[in-house]
Amino acid sequence: MKIGFIGIGKLGLDCAEAIAKKGFKVYGYDVERRESQYIEIVDSIQSCVQNSDTVFVSVPTPHDKEYDGRYPTTHLTPKDFDYSIVKKCLKEANIYMNKSQQLILISTVLPGTTRREFINLVNSTNFLYNPYLIAMGSVSYDMVNPEMVIIGTEDGKINGEAEKLINFYKQIMENNPRYEVGN
Secondary structure, X not given: OEEEEEOOOOOHHHHHHHHHOOOOEEEEEOOOOOOOOOOEEOOOHHHXXXXXXXXXXXXXXXXXXXXXXXXOOOOOOOOOOOOHHHHHHXXXXXXHOOOOOXXXXXXXXXXXXXXXXXXXXXXXXXEEEOOOOOOOOOHHHHHHXXXXXXXXXXXXXXXXHHHHHHHHHHHHOOOOOEEEEEO
């Protein structure tokens, strides 16, 4: 099984390397030049997805500066994350992928966003939402030792694609996390 990572920054690179250390061939793409001794860095989304069975999208979803955590925000009008980078990556990956592959979004998004913003952008491949509950500073450890793995499917039920992802994770996990599938 070959794995791709679109976005190999603070989260994606450590996750990609953790998977590669488990014996998988991993390709990584980022708009910024990155280096790794464990994964093969490629120069385009096309190269990343065409070589991969499963592709993880780990790109930034920046929030408004006022919501950076330095000050209380209860008095501010609620604002969502900026999803423009996610949308651009999903659209481009969709061009080069097919139904034998999986495209898995692990970037942080608010509840309901996948259905409202992303699902219509991906129609050539199998799309799942799989948020990572990982703390910066312990990404490599948390990647293979999560408390739970959350997988979002269109109808909230375990389907063939969710099972495929769960079976992949069972190969790399060092603990025995619970798997929660929902919509």
